[in-house]
Amino acid sequence: MGGRVLVTGGAGYIGSHAANALIDRGEDVTVIDRLSTGFEWLVPPAADLVVADIGDTEKLSALLNGGRFDAIMHFAGSIVVPESVADPLSYYENNTVKSRGLIECAVRAGIPHFVFSSTAAVYGSVGAEPVAEDAPLRPESPYGSSKLMTEIMLADAAKADPIRYGVLRYFNVAGADPKGRTGQSAKGATHLIKVAAEAACGKRDGIEIFGDDYPTADGTCVRDYIHVTDLVAAHLLTLDRLREGGESLTANLGYGHGFSVREVLDTVDRVAGNPIQRSMGPRRPGDAASIVADPSKARQELNWQPAHDDLTGIVEDALRWERHLQSRNRDEV
Numbered sequence: 001m002g003g004r005v006l007v008t009g010g011a012g013y014i015g016s017h018a019a020n021a022l023i024d025r026g027e028d029v030t031v032i033d034r035l036s037t038g039f040e041w042l043v044p045p046a047a048d049l050v051v052a053d054i055g056d057t058e059k060l061s062a063l064l065n066g067g068r069f070d071a072i073m074h075f076a077g078s079i080v081v082p083e084s085v086a087d088p089l090s091y092y093e094n095n096t097v098k099s100r101g102l103i104e105c106a107v108r109a110g111i112p113h114f115v116f117s118s119t120a121a122v123y124g125s126v127g128a129e130p131v132a133e134d135a136p137l138r139p140e141s142p143y144g145s146s147k148l149m150t151e152i153m154l155a156d157a158a159k160a161d162p163i164r165y166g167v168l169r170y171f172n173v174a175g176a177d178p179k180g181r182t183g184q185s186a187k188g189a190t191h192l193i194k195v196a197a198e199a200a201c202g203k204r205d206g207i208e209i210f211g212d213d214y215p216t217a218d219g220t221c222v223r224d225y226i227h228v229t230d231l232v233a234a235h236l237l238t239l240d241r242l243r244e245g246g247e248s249l250t251a252n253l254g255y256g257h258g259f260s261v262r263e264v265l266d267t268v269d270r271v272a273g274n275p276i277q278r279s280m281g282p283r284r285p286g287d288a289a290s291i292v293a294d295p296s297k298a299r300q301e302l303n304w305q306p307a308h309d310d311l312t313g314i315v316e317d318a319l320r321w322e323r324h325l326q327s328r329n330r331d332e333v
């Protein structure tokens with residue numbers, strides 16, 4: 001392979017998996033991360049780490065101008081939907097404004113390929129049917145809007161400048177590196193499988209189910225949980241496509257079927273071997289009843305063939321990582 005890739009947010013959950021996967025296939029990787037929610041120890045030892053904010057455009061352009069990169073994978077960003085509702089302008093700053101600066105630096109440095117971490121939140125409320133890329137884009141949170149604005153900037157830049165992109169819209173990413181090198185480690189987790197894994201490890205007293213009066217089979221929300229390894233594999237295929245001269249692409253990343261909150265928690269209980277305490281709470285504002293991807297485009301255009309489409313395996317990997325974190329933290333005390 002032998003390309004040279006700048007990974008923004010490479011000390012975070014998905015970025016660190018991508019950095020590992022790129023190194024595994026022989027690419028040179030530089031991670032840029034300000035370490036606000038990421039951790040230096042999650043960055044693979046073979047990657048160069050630049051500790052900086054991507055908003056520092058002076059540092060960024062020096063890096064890009066001197067780095068001989070042929071691609072950027074852009075994962076850095078803020079990801080908590082309710083936080084974006086409470087503090088929208090910081091989301092537009094951190095996700096949209098800084099991405100604008102990054103795209104500009106990339107164009108100026110002549111970097112031809114850009115892979116961007118987007119989200120199903122660009123669609124807003126969807127029905128029970130799987131959602132395809134041509135569905136209306138009606139984000140319902142500043143988080144979703146901040147990502148959609150970046151998609152638009154990239155598309156416009158690609159019309160005017162010699163840069164091609166892949167926009168990958170993630171559904172619910174979960175699990176951890178099956179080789180145990182990295183996993184979801186940020187504090188203050190809000191995502192279901194991570195929170196449940198923490199509860200199963202005794203880091204929390206239990207878990208609250210946010211509403212069971214939705215129009216779904218068991219009344220709890222349905223989501224399309226995708227293993228981070230499959231998600232990252234699609235990034236590498238996107239990069240290959242761009243390098244081979246393929247057109248820019250926007251594609252969903254999910255499996256095309258969903259699980260309810262109760263089904264996820266039943267799986268966690270079964271894998272952990274003992275039940276976590278559940279309490280029933282009110283609906284969380286902004287949650288849609290069901291969000292499931294139509295992943296046909298990624299399968300067809302990228303020849304993406306997921307290998308971890310199995311909720312039990314996702315939960316096993318998440319739990320293994322959670323236990324690893326627990327012993328790591330004990331060792332550090």
Ligand code: UDP
Nearest residue numbers: 190191192195208209210221223261284287
């Ligand atoms: N959820 C829950 N309890 C929690 C965390 C999440 O019931 O402690 C539910 C949440 O309401 C949603 C689903 O789990 O229906 C997935 O939520 P998550 O925050 O993981 O991802 P989202 O789909 O919001 O991006």
